[in-house]
Amino acid sequence: MTRIPHETSGEPNPLRELTLDRLRCRTSTKWRTYPDDVLPLWVAEMDVPLAGPVRRAVTDALELGDTGYPAGTAYAEALAAFADKRWGWSGLAVERTSIVPDVMLGVVEMIRLVTGAGDAVVVNPPVYPPFFQFVGHMDRQVVRAPLGPDGRLDLGVLEDAFRRAVSGGRRAAYLLCSPQNPTGAVHTADELTEVAALADRHGVRVVADEIHAPLVVGDVAFVPYLSVPGGENGLSVMSASKAWNLAGLKAGLAVAGPASAADLARMPEEVGHGPSHLGVIAHTAALRDGTAWLDALLAGLRDNRRLLADLLARHLPTVGYRPGQATYLAWLDCRALGLGDDPAEVFLRRGRVALNSGLPFGTGGAGHVRLNLATSPEIVEEAVRRMAAAVGGPA
Numbered sequence: 001m002t003r004i005p006h007e008t009s010g011e012p013n014p015l016r017e018l019t020l021d022r023l024r025c026r027t028s029t030k031w032r033t034y035p036d037d038v039l040p041l042w043v044a045e046m047d048v049p050l051a052g053p054v055r056r057a058v059t060d061a062l063e064l065g066d067t068g069y070p071a072g073t074a075y076a077e078a079l080a081a082f083a084d085k086r087w088g089w090s091g092l093a094v095e096r097t098s099i100v101p102d103v104m105l106g107v108v109e110m111i112r113l114v115t116g117a118g119d120a121v122v123v124n125p126p127v128y129p130p131f132f133q134f135v136g137h138m139d140r141q142v143v144r145a146p147l148g149p150d151g152r153l154d155l156g157v158l159e160d161a162f163r164r165a166v167s168g169g170r171r172a173a174y175l176l177c178s179p180q181n182p183t184g185a186v187h188t189a190d191e192l193t194e195v196a197a198l199a200d201r202h203g204v205r206v207v208a209d210e211i212h213a214p215l216v217v218g219d220v221a222f223v224p225y226l227s228v229p230g231g232e233n234g235l236s237v238m239s240a241s242k243a244w245n246l247a248g249l250k251a252g253l254a255v256a257g258p259a260s261a262a263d264l265a266r267m268p269e270e271v272g273h274g275p276s277h278l279g280v281i282a283h284t285a286a287l288r289d290g291t292a293w294l295d296a297l298l299a300g301l302r303d304n305r306r307l308l309a310d311l312l313a314r315h316l317p318t319v320g321y322r323p324g325q326a327t328y329l330a331w332l333d334c335r336a337l338g339l340g341d342d343p344a345e346v347f348l349r350r351g352r353v354a355l356n357s358g359l360p361f362g363t364g365g366a367g368h369v370r371l372n373l374a375t376s377p378e379i380v381e382e383a384v385r386r387m388a389a390a391v392g393g394p395a
Helices: 053-064 074-087 104-115 131-137 155-165 189-202 258-265 269-273 278-291 291-315 343-352 377-390
Strands: 097-100 121-123 143-144 171-175 204-209 235-238 252-258 331-333 368-372
Touching: 053 278, 074 097, 074 252, 074 291, 097 104, 097 155, 097 269, 104 171, 104 204, 104 235, 104 258, 104 291, 121 131, 131 143, 131 171, 131 258, 143 155, 155 171, 155 189, 155 291, 171 189, 235 258, 252 258, 269 291, 291 331, 291 343, 291 377, 343 377
Parallel strands: 121 143, 121 171, 171 204, 204 235
Antiparallel strands: 097 252, 235 252, 331 368
16 A cells, blocks of 8 residues: 655645634633633644535535435545545445444444453553543443553553453454554554454454544555455544544444455444434535645644644753654643643643643553644644743743
């Protein structure tokens, strides 16, 4: 599989288009959870306007009164074309897809297809907190395979977790976060091929959450799990949600490898009633016509990563930061600041900046915070200034 370079975009940087006053008019959770004196850099919402093709597609649907139930395969066709052009992957077969309400609910349904009550699900902490919550609510057992010190998969630890997960003859699944949230690591083809071999050796079914796949920055290549040797038995969930800021327009796609088609075919028919028709329209337009906007966003995120590194070096030099290869989330090691296990609480109380606490991310999260970089450079600068002031550093 050959990586296809991103095209040069003539679009303006969407991270620079909205003022703080304009953003505070929003009524979503990012802007309504905290008082107005708090800078919110926590939940995964971006401070951007809608991409033009998405806005036009949704507006046209509203003008038509096209607000019924979703139908057809346009979303899957758009994703297949995007995957072919963007990642050089032509193996996404439309007939092996199913629309789902969103990525996490799609993950839940696919774990139900390949495991039963009491079975184990392997995860790699620190990882997206809902992995723990949803798996627990499904009456499955979480088996932890912590990431290595470099924030990447530790294959030896993963194999040991697979052994524990299937002990006693249990079925097991591996919930793979790819790219990884919160570290931003993009798993390589070699890593994923070894994952597939380990999963086959131990009889573990892989379910990949690939929601951040379009948000890979620079020369790093995103590798779909289903594209690697041995990945044919896997399942994946994808969406345009994170890359185009469409969390409020619900829609995701479950994708099966060739050897998992029969599993996906057992997905209950009513699951496909859950996505929003407007969501399907929006996600389809994003994938089909929104790549120039996406490239402008990725350029802005690249600049924000550099800005954050420079600001931390100047104002909070003991904070550890390894810029991620993907996502718009920065994972910051604040243990040297002496703020205890939950530095996010201190930054909020003293600095009036809201970050995600590392604690809910599981093993390896204590003393860390997650910062959302998908905002204007001015807001990033103000956030770091407040963080430094909160710990008595240079402002």
